[in-house]
Amino acid sequence: MKKLMIASIPGDGVGKEVVPEAERVLKAVSELHGGMEFQFSSFPWSCEYYLEHGTMMPENGLEQLKGFDSIFLGAVGNQNLVPDHVSLWGLLINIRREFEQVINVRPAKVLKGLTSPLVNPKDFDLLVVRENSEGEYSSIGGRIHQGEDEIAIQNAVFSRRGIERAMRYAFELAKSRRGHVTSATKSNGIVYSMPFWDEVFDEVSKEYPSIHTDSQHIDALAAFFVTRPEHFDVIVASNLFGDILTDVGAAIMGSIGVAPAANINLNGKYPSMFEPVHGSAPDIIGKGIANPIGQIWTAKMLLDHHGETELGEHLLQSIEHVTSKGIVTPDIGGKHSTTEVTNEIIKTLQN
């Protein structure tokens, strides 16, 4: 019997509504399988927790999470309660960094039955590999002077190790896909970090002669996601560029509410973390209409990560079966509730 110990962190807002639903789905999956079991432990760390305790998680929070097989996170942040940079760096980014989840993987593809905002979304199926540990999201910087002379400096830090790691991960994934890797750059405007990024991309490319490569500036690439997303297979991007591209990727799928993500620890020292692309969506809290698909698709990535790719595929097919029947939440044009959509996915799984 394979038993996976999962740390659930519903977090804020709709995170609290979709995580339990996706847990139900994972339980249903494990019942199908027989040979595996999930055991969830839930942690209440969130902005509300912060208001009570002054920190987003307890001092030994990471210690508590360390032993789990994976972390299953909903959404973090509610600007109305706690400034975003405090809540995010105190929980989400903290876990990404401390658990060396150096890669963030986010697919975007046409889900059957979903209405894309694009006239002609063809059959795009792309995967963004985002460097998840450094780059523009560095905690190095500061301010100087007061009043009208005030200046803030923010460092972006790119290491060859960090870049190579992300790029190799992208190339490896491309091997079992359509054999194409695109590098997101901006070396025409950002003249230290990005030419370095380009150099490393050239070098790593040489290790994979069978993979087709190209390089696009982030401004053009974001536009291409709108005008011809079907041209892309695997895209490797820095922390910030990956962040932007994956939101645009979610938009062209039809809703940020469906987009999944995985934060991957590569060295096996710490758990990986699975969290959808969407945020806590404070505007729709409590209405029962949060789209559970992002969280459920994220559960599929968790299954894949633990070697259960067949079950993962089965789950994604069940999701698509339900979306293609139009059983979806209002953000993607449906009339169904979070629970109804989840129930339908579970029913489909079981048949």
Add this chain to the structure above:
Amino acid sequence: MKKLMIASIPGDGVGKEVVPEAERVLKAVSELHGGMEFQFSSFPWSCEYYLEHGTMMPENGLEQLKGFDSIFLGAVGNQNLVPDHVSLWGLLINIRREFEQVINVRPAKVLKGLTSPLVNPKDFDLLVVRENSEGEYSSIGGRIHQGEDEIAIQNAVFSRRGIERAMRYAFELAKSRRGHVTSATKSNGIVYSMPFWDEVFDEVSKEYPSIHTDSQHIDALAAFFVTRPEHFDVIVASNLFGDILTDVGAAIMGSIGVAPAANINLNGKYPSMFEPVHGSAPDIIGKGIANPIGQIWTAKMLLDHHGETELGEHLLQSIEHVTSKGIVTPDIGGKHSTTEVTNEIIKTLQN
């Protein structure tokens, strides 16, 4: 008689094809007006110039440009000839910086007759005010160590003066538009520069109590350009964020080939520079199919800048008249050449 001395820099690739066409349009405009005249002086500075001289412009290049009323630029950069960071920083960015063109303004709106890639582009009409002098495009940074330990550090530099200037410019524009300014931020992930940006935005907002404001993270905002661009009026963004947003803005209009831009000098010491959003498009050079509309719409911004807003409006209407008749280049689904589209715009202007 008002005489405007214009320095034309066609630059690279299609820049060479569309700048002369847009000059013809400006000449036609001046003939209509009677009271004004354009005198163009053309400068051959480009990647080809670089190959011959080792620099993108002569040492006294800026000196040569200084006395002109405006600069009219096509496109700079051709990676096949010169690395982009060399060509761009040697010409385009050099001029932006040295001539203190601290603001970059770029509209995006539905042009009649153009097919947007969006299913339902509603009637969006937005304006991105991009900080054009600092931020992520700083020339401060470098590298350390060799081989696998190599690290590149890039500084982003934000000054209160620079930020306030761009924000005030945005607020002033919003007054004569729909009274709404959106700030592009990323303070949840980038923790020194962006919280500073947010603070300054809060402060400047207070000076404009009649303007409605909101703040969106760049990832979400780029996605909103796809899912609900009609929600936005004026957006104020950092150098990099403005760059990305305006390419997405161009994409939702139907083609980057139509998007115009202005680099504004505010202190009156140097000329402003007018250049479309698109690049040199090396893949279509010499085919006679480059879309001239971006450059011609850019000419409208030049007219506006010199107080000729009525002529500017007339020119934009003429452009829309022609696009609505489907007389357009292949990038936006037409069969017409650069020259045919231009001729038609001139004919329309004259009627």
